[in-house]
Structures are given as C-alpha cells and as structure tokens.
Amino acid sequence: MSSSRRRSWILLTAIAATLVFSWSSISGLNELVELQQLPDDPPIILSETKSNEIVNNLSTNKGSSLDTSRKSKSEIANDASLNTSRTKFLTKVTTTTSSTGSIDQDEIDTVANIPDDATQRGTTGTNIGGVKQKSGSVGGGGGGGGGITKPTVTSPLNRVKQTTPAGTASKGSTCKASVILPNTDFWGEALVPGYDNRPDTAEECCKLCAEYKQKGIPEEDAVDCNLWVYCEDKELCGSTYYKQCWLKHLAHPDGTAPTKQGPDVGWTTGLMQPRGIRDEENGDIVDPTDDRKYHIVITAQGPATHWQSRVHYYWYKKTLKKCKAAGNCHMGGWTRILHSGEEDDLMEEMPTFVAQQLPPEHPSHGYIVLNRPWAFVQWLKEAKIKEKYVLMSEPDHVWLKPMPNLMVGQHAAAFPFFYIEPSKKEYLPIVQKFVGQISRKESEQMAPIGNAPTMMSYSDLQRVVPIWFNLSIAIHNDKQAAKEWGWVQEMYAFSLAAYKAGLRDIGLHIKLMSQPPFDTTLDPYYILHYTYGMDYTLDGVFTPGKYGEWRFDKRSYSQKPPPRNLGEPPEKMGNELVRHLIHAINEATNAIPGWDEYVKTGVAKEIWDGVIRG
Template structure:
C-alpha cells in the first residue's frame, strides 16, 4: 500500500513537471502583457532593501572563498570524516576501492591524453583517487595514471586533473602522493601557484592557457556591441566611470588597429522605466522594470526582462554583443574571444555550480533529468561578462527571463542560489536553447583583491571590498582596514574626486589601478564635486579625456 502511494505521488510529480515545462514558454508573453498594460511610473527600490541585498551578495560570494584559500591543508590525510564528506562512505565497496587506487586502463596508447606539467601549482577538484593511498615516484607517472584512468561508466567522472608532491622536505606526509581528480571546467579555475607551493599539477586533455594577446580575427565582421544594465543610485556613478573608460579604450583600439578594432557601439539599458539626466552623456535605452509583485524588491530580476524589451526594437550594425556591467572597468582593448560564430565566450564564476552534487537536482527542476556530462556542459557563467552572437541572444533572452522567474518562485532553488539565481538562470537558459557550451576565459576579467596582477586581463570587476593595514600594507580580508575601498560605501552618493591611493606597501597592482582609473574619470567628468555631494549630474561629459 505504501509503495502504491509513493507511485501515485511520483506520477503526480511527473505530470506537474510536464505541465510546468509546457507553461514556461507562455510566461514571457504573460509578464510582458501585464507590464505593457500598466506603463505608469514605477517606484524605486528602497535604499535599505538595496543595501541589504548587496550585503547578502557579498556574503553569498565570499562564503565560497575559504575552501580555496585553505585547500592544500584539507587534503593531507584521509580520515573517516573526509571519506564520508567525499561520498566514499555511501559508495559500494567496488566504487570506494576505485577512490583509493587507479583502475586498470583499457585505453589504447593512441587514445591517451597529453598532460601539461605545471610545477609549483596546486589544483583542487573532486578526488577520484586518493593521494595517500596512491604513492608514485614521479610527476610523469602521476600524469600517465590520469591519462589512462577509465571510469566505471560514461556517467562517472573521468580524470582531468592530477596533483603530485615530490619535495620530501616540504611535502612531509604528502610526499609522493598522487591525487587523481575531476573538475567540471578545469579551464575555469585559477590554481594556487608560487614558490611556496610544493605540488606539481597537470590537466589531462584540457587547454587551460589563454593567449596573452589574442589576434583580432575577422576585423569588423567580428565587431561586438557593448551593453550594460542599470537601475538605481548605486550604479549611476559606476555607469559614468565605466563609459568613460569604454570610450577611451575603444579610441586606443581604433588607433592601434583601425577598421580591425572589434570594439563597437555601446548601450546602457536603463530598467527604471523613466529617463534620467545621463541620457545625453551615455547612449541609453529606457525599459520598464518588473512590477513590485513580480520582483519583490529583487531588482536584478529586472535584467533579463530588460534584455527582452530592448531586443524587440534594438537596431545596431554589430552581429555580436558583449554583456557587461557598470562595475566593470576597461583595462585594455578586448578582441572578440568567441571560438567560431555561435559558441559564446564568458568569464567563469566559481560559485556558479549547476553540476555540483547538491545543486544538480535543483538544476533538473528546470531542465529535466541530466546525465553528468549534460550537467557539466552547463557552463559556470552568468550573462556578464559574456560575448555571444545577437542571434543567440535573441533566442536565449525570453527563456532566461522565464527561468529567472521560475527559480525566484521556487523556494528551494531561491534559497540555495540567492543573489546569483539570475546568473544560474542565464546559463541554464543557454543549455535549454541548445547553445554550444561557452568557451571560458578566466583571464577575461580580474577581481581584486584576490587577483593581483594587471596582465593579461581586459576588464576589472570591483565587486569585493578591499581592506589593508596602512602601516604594513597587509591585506585584511573580512575586516575593516585602515585603508579601504568598497563600492557599497557609495551606494547612495558617488565617491569624491581624488580618492586616497593604497598605502605604499600594498603590492596589489589591480587595487592601485582601480583607484587610479576612478580618479582619472572623476577628474575628467565635469562637475563631479557637486555630483558627489548631491548624486545628481548637472554637468555632462563631452567625450574629451583628461
């Protein structure tokens, strides 16, 4: 009787899921009809709610960092606790044994993957063969084990990352450990590197290199249109600084490459429902926000809806689009990084994990059942920064909006994905619409203070707070430093001109660059002192540089 009852519940669930998928395609038309029927003035979100959401975003993203900062120390010894946390305890005996030593390979020599060895480098990943139980004498041997590894089935994880410790003095108990691992997107990971790292790592069958200076391919045929979305005082000044550096960087690109420069036009999509004073300074398209009953104060949900509206009437010569954000600053001209005409190119975010064990079930709520390979083909990206063809964006945008709303209304998925649920919705929508898995470019954008060097990044994303000891120059994550910069300090009014430079002993090139470029823009844009005091732009920038 109990089994019969479970079958009935399962059947009801399947029917509900099918009906949900059938109705999701109608959601965009329904939402659009509701909002175009009431195009009245929309109220701005409250500053308290805005700051609360910003704080949640910082906590949501920052909560992922410690697992990477302390990765090396977490894997020296296998205990019953680590076996359980890895899922080994729940595996059948044969599967657990596979985690302790590599299986015999049935691959032909011609099928073997080529490994690139990276000394003083430590990659994390999900362990499929534990190092303390797999001692080998050389990095070459560890590399070959990974290349030869044969998973039990097509839906089990293959080895694409290996890590070996060959310095007896520094490795101590981990000496000769050979870990075989799996990462869904190894090319999206910045490993720990430097002379203090005793590990040698490698990627099997993966190219994790990005040309330091990719060639401009196709010239004007590959030119892209830059689009940013904006709403509210927190991004008002950011959009001005962003546009200043876009214009200056594009001028450099044209000067260097002429007609082969791939940086094209620019649009700010303002999803407040009404024009602001920057219309004559920044090329802007005004669209409606979602009604309060639909976004419930979650203003980022307006972004996909804004794209749907903009794409209905947008006309521009470029065939490709770069979706960016106001808190991205241009460091140097960026070519179209797409591989081919239809495969998107994107910056990877480590906290977007649709294939993660805890999240795949949630992802399947919106995609239907997924194999491991299908789940891992959903790239760890959001919509920005992402390059894609205009044709693909037109196809994806309505589904992106629909899935964003569906995730927002799903209590479990909403709680799990929080502030970044709209990013999950974008990459899920790309999968649902059959787009090729995006090529991921981790050097596309720097994120100080965790990134430290200028080269070879194209964009700088200043989303994290930056705190330093004024005397020693020491980075103070999680604490208020004597010197600090955090965009959240300027959520209501813009920053003043002439921000103080970081202390002399701060060696982070990107933190220094950030303050320099903000200071240059605020000095070049007229009337900034009054603007910083009032938040209202009474004088507009005419396109001249400092």
C-alpha cells in the same frame, strides 16, 4: 538568597544569555543582504502566447543595422548595489514553489522552441568524496587538501598559466596527459585521495588517472579522472605528503585557476583532457571576412550604478580611443540599459535605453536583479545595433585595455565564476526541474557563468534571453532553487538558459576580468571588477574580512558618488589593481565636469561631452 529570588535570578540570567547569544548571531550577519519574506502566491511564468510573441518580435530584429542613438529614449538596467557577483556573503532567498514541486517544462521550452535534444562549467568542486582533510595541508589544498578550501587569493598570472603547457608526457608513454604543470596545485573533486595512494613517479600517477573508473555508479552519472596532482619534491611538500597522488575531477579545468602556483609549490598537476582542436564543421573557424566588432551593454538602476555608469563610460571611451588608434579594433558601440522605467539625468551623456520594470504579475519581492533579464527582453525587441556580437558588462567594470573579440568562431566567450556550479552533484535534482532529466555528465555542458561578462552573437542572444527571463521567474518561485542559489539565482538562470538554447563549448576566459583585492596584477586582464571591499593596514598589509585602516568599498557610496581625489592606498601596498582602480576613479571624476556638486546632490547637473582629451 530565597528560593524564589534564586529562581528569578536564574531566569533573568538565562534571558540575558539568550539575548547576548542572539545578538552575536545577528551581528555576524551584518554583511548579508536583508532577507525578503515572500508572499504565498507565486507569480506565473510568462505565458506561452506572450513567449511566442516575444520570440517572433525578436526574430524580426535579426541582422538589424541601426545604431542606438546617444539620446535614445529607452533603457534597461541592473542595480549593481545588488551585484550578483558579490560572493563572500550570499543570501539564501526564500520563495515559493508550485504544488507539485516541479516546473512545467513545456512552459519554459515554448519560449524559444528549443528541440528536445538541444543540450560548460569551469569551477572546482568542493566535494572530496567524504574524505576529511588532514591537518598540515601543503600547497593550498591540492595534494593535501584535495579541493577542500576554496581558492581565495590567486595570482592573476597563475590564472592563465594553467592553459599554457609547461611540459608534455614523454613520447610513447601510456600516460595520456598532454599538459603537465610543474610547481602547480589544483583543487577539484577528489576521486581518490592521496593519503594511501603513493606511486613512485608522476607518470605512474598519471596512468592511475587515465585508468580510473568509478564503481557502483551508472555510467551516465560517472565522472572520469581528468586531473591529477602529485608531490615530487619532498623538501617543498614535506615527508607527510611526499609521493601522494590525488586523482580528481573538474567539469572545466580550462576555466579554473590553480589553487597555488610558483617555485615554492612542490606539487605537479596533470590535465588529462585539455580543450580539443576545433574544426570548421562545428563553426570553430573565424571567417576572415567577418566583422568581429561587438556592442557593449550594461544594465543599471539606482544611485550606486548611476555614478558607476559614468566612470565605466569614461573608461570605455578612453579605451575605445586607444583601440581605434592601434587598428583592427573589435570594440563597437555602447548602451546603458536603464530598467527604472523612467529617463534620468544621464540621457544626454551616454547612449541609454529605458526599460520598464517587471509587470505586476511578476513581482520581484525585493530581488531587483529579476529586472535584468526582463530589461534585455525589451532591449532586444526595440533597439537595433550595427554589431553582430554583444558583450554584456556591468557598471562596476573598469576597462583596463582594448579587448578583442574572444569568441572562437561562433562559440560564446565568458568569464567563469567558481561559485556557479550547475554540474554540482548535489544540485542535479534542482537543475533537472528546469532542463529535464539530464545526467551528471550532460550537466557538465553547462557553463559556470552569468550574463556578465559574457560575449556572444546577437542571434544567440536573441535565443537565450527569453529563456533566461522565464527561467529567472521559475527559479525565483521554486523554494528549493531560490534557497540554494540565493542572490545568484539569476546567474544560474542564465547558465541554464544558454544550455537550453543549445549553446555548447562556451569559451571560459579567466583573463577576461580581474577581481581585486584577490587578484593583484594588471596583466593579463582586460576588465577590472570592483565588487569586493579592499582593506589594508597603513603598512599595506591585506586584511580580508576585517575593516582596514585604509579601505575602499563601492558600498560606501551606494547613495552618493565618491568625492574627487580619493586617497592613495598605503605606499607599501603591492596590489597593482587596487592602486589602478583608485587612480582610474580619480581620473574619471576629475574629467567629468561638476563632480563636486554631483557628490553633494547625486544629480548630474553638468554633462560630460564624451571627448577624451590629451
């Protein structure tokens, strides 16, 4: 072969290899939402005049008593096809920031006149203090892994057992842990790895946790050991991990699920700082004369949330009927906030408020979720409801059973998302852009939540929403924040807004919502959230990350509704929630008239009358 041909062959080979490599890289992103390139000019934050006008208007609605009518002409909604709860494949959205690289704090604060001193996260940290995980970790990473591997498959029962004391420290013991959980492994930020930390007993491990102090760190940024994990069972843990004592920290242990729990787990976990006793002075006692009914609100826009809203509304009505029959029902009215700016064909089927999309000065750049806080601003300004409390929900939530008002006194209640980490050490400089120079300890007062599912008083919602809107715009226009928080940036905005509005001690309720296929049993949940794809072999084996021979994914029906009578999951598939979801969708689609034609056209030509029969 001549030298010129050889050079040509080498060049063509290199080009081919590059193309193959590039294609393999691109194909690996097939689950990501398409990245939107943003223009150079950032939209401005809501002006001070407009912000004050909104706050004044909202304050006039306080204590309103009129119910949203069934044929209401306005609405705001959320595009569930861009659901912010989808966590497996988060897109990093690129955006722009101000020339100074910071946010004008006054512009944000003027929204609700939050005082300077107005100041919960319940997720496990991923940082283990720079210690590498050793191979052969036992128990899902608690003792051996120290919080390296994120919990993915967790029994729903485990998620509530963590708040039920399985034992207490012995009387007179210097160990201050008041909740001991045998056969339980928790993950968290490892302050002291257990490889070379091997006391003889669990009580000694507990004492080490109680006495732990971080060195070389300013007191305001130092964190305490509030969680320890100890291996007491040599047979279950193995000799490598026997007597390892891991000292850890979690911002909100009460809102975090165990990594693993059960008779085959050799680790014992101790929680050092359980939630304290509430008192009447802080508004923690429920007034027995208080009407605890809450109004349910969902947001929607587009074909995906169109059919999801119909299924949601069917199960709301059926659950409400059961709730009223049982007595002392806290479930109240229901509103769909449609943020398309136009009425649709479901106006006669369900109570709907139509909200306008973002004004031109606030382009969303394809991040349609920005319409959500703006829609709530409009709803609070115009709509009036009977209830004093509000539950923000989503179209892809299916009611499992009647839910009481979960708030303690006037403290908000919410589902904690493990991927919302406002108190994460690496995020502190970003958080400070929007809330001021707070310490890491102070940042742990921010709850790891989004707006849904969250329950709070109507008056608190009035204070939070304008700040939520302004922060959503500010975060979207901050290059660093938008890159780090991606498609969940609006959820971070809500968490930060609640903090700026002065909401503290938000109750974190893991039992509020299940997320199959990673949760498996119906008990103890109130709501089923079908945000993840569900894949199984025909033998019923779960195949996460791989298309199953049997599968259900709401994204398969992003343009048209699912047909009636979806096929049963495999007989040996043991996930109660997945099976229940298919049955729930089938029941709703068979009860709502004209569904077959609806599947063909996407248009609801026949309207359900809202009556639960049987």
